[in-house]
Amino acid sequence: MSTIFVEPNPFASRLQVLAPLVTAANLQQACTVVIPDRLGGTDFESFNAEIPATTRVIRVKDGSPKQATGKIRLSTFIKCLVTLIRCTAKQKSGTIVFTAIDDYTKWLWLLPILRVMTPGWKYLLIRYRVDDALGSPQDVSGKVRGALVQSVRAMLAANVCCFDERVQQPFYSVLPDPWSGPFGSVSGARVAQDHNWNTNDFIVCLVGFQDKRKGFDVAAEALIKAAEEGFRICLVGRVDDALEHYLNELKTCYGPSLAHYNYYVNDLELAQIMTASSVVLLPYHQKFNATSGVLVRAAASGTSVITSDHGLVGWRTRRWKLGDTFEYPYASQLAEVLVRASLTAGSIDKSSAEQFANSSTTSALTKRFSSVLQSI
Template sequence: MSRAEGIDMIGDQILRRTIVLVEPICRGSRLQILANTLSALRGRADVILVTRRDYQTPHFHELVDAENLTPRVVAVETDLGGAWMRNLSRAEFALFVQALKGLEAELAARGRYDLVFMALDDYLKAYALAALELRSSLRHAVIRCVKYRVEYLFFIRPGALVRGAVLRAMTRWALFASGARLITFDERLSQQSAAYCAGLLPDPWFGPFSPELRADGRALLGVAPTDFVMLSLGKQDRRKGIDFLIDVFPQAARDPHVKLAVVGTIAAEFAQPFAELQRNFPTQIVHVNRFVPESDLPKYFAATDAFLLPYSEDFTATSGTLARAAASGVPVLATHHGLVGYRVKAYGLGAVFGVGDHATFIEALQTLRSRGAAQQDATRGAALEFADRCSLPRFEAAMRAALSV
């Protein structure tokens, strides 16, 4: 049998393929992609996860342990302060490199093994500085790097020329110097036929997402059938545009049937302005201020009339929530830039507006609200078609192809 089928040979001994996944953050969307990758590799390889010391959370248990996906874990003695999203320092990344050197010594006798850095975005600078060391120290590793934000590799925005050029140079150096290839979620990069690309992944979703859950979701949120509900989901910070929503909602709320549902905690810097907004519009804002298990998410999505992705200008990647909204048949209101904006426009998933632009947001909102039945059906059909392309089985097949498993 060939290595592509997940088998290695040493003499007369048959060994299963070994794949090492490096995921320092192991929270939120990073954890979801990790769990989906573990699902893709189930039964096809021996998987080792290198992650933070405090990786065990209720969400990890829900997505990984409860699904019998738990790999062998190498927990690195580093304290990330409970962070859900942050860039690793050079010193923090060095601890992971040291752990990988230990695994290299253990796995070298088996021959080649696969090493996948699951989110190069979270330690790009540190990785680039360590790239030559990785190549010389991990001689038996076939390295691949998953990266979410890659727009600057083929397009640099006029307002970010210097930053974009630096990131482009740093990413290309990191891949070249470490001998790695890139796995990305951005189909626009794959259209460039970049030789360093190993594969393209769809944004996966799983679970009973469906428009049929609308009544259950409305009951969960406590909103009326005639209300127009906008949903913002996840940790609410500047990157996700909570500051913009706080500013623009008073205009949208002039119609008392417009409701804003926020599911997730509010970043400390916006807690007071959001509380004031709630006081001003007590009947038009629903805030679910807690962690919501995956099992409840389909109801929240199905309950809404528009899913909000008002990302800040410096956020150009995609979001796993886009496919979930699509699977629920819910149109999206998103900023027009980056991969999210591109997909909303290219696949007909909703409407877009300018970053920080109140007027175009209200215009886009009115566009969605004024659609006739035929337009609603067309948008829902486009959304469900997009969701099918992003299903978990398609992600699993794409990940296996990228890793040649």
């Protein structure tokens, strides 16, 4: 049966997940991808290189700025739906997959209308945030979004895929959280040499855009409190302008012991950094309740983590014994956990971490998603 993917928000992390899903669909029959072509030209070269050549990619013209990856305009979504209807016109049945519906939840009310025009097709919705399915506390907007998703799912008679293994709901299937790259297979010696790190140094690493959502304010306060411990800090990613003063304080406290990669770092260099690090910090805000590519890459690298104790990240850290947790947002407690980790070289169970990483590869995702498509 034919499979059609609709991905209205084509930025890097979404495409990295979409590629193995498309590969899985192609194992059964050639499929189609409907995706916007954002103003300025989104780079699809790596995406096209990762998917089977038999895949038909339809790039919908879109006037949104390339950098506006977090918001989906109604006009863009409607264009995707019109293109989808044209694709289904010559076929009576198949599966329609809407990926990352969290990015456009408010437009989901259009899907029951679409259902009338595609009566023979099955629907599959892919979600990242599943607080309502877990029964987790939510604010009013979260409750409204959850209710809308559940209502639309029922009207479509759709199946749902998510990346959170805590979910135990009818109609839900859990997918592995994918990663790829040389993590765990490269040495950190070159990076250590570049920064004069030695085997006795305790190197604390933070990865990604550093803002309040990623808990940079809490991490900075903890590291400032622990400045006399002699830690080395490795910051990989740009810091939010609103938190620039924290970066300046860290520079004052740590001087040359702070290494800041304020530019794009490829997977090879990041893998070397993670291998050389003693611990990776993920002090995420309470509103961060999704998956984390940094967590699984740290596990693949065999590097211990310290994470906030809430959400999926905290749960996986405990479940797979990937390191330590602390109660967010208490910087003093995080500082204490850092000091303790520096004395014990972290608390990662490398065998368990390897098992977690191996179960979360792109190939594992392809295999699992292929099974899901066959079952619906």
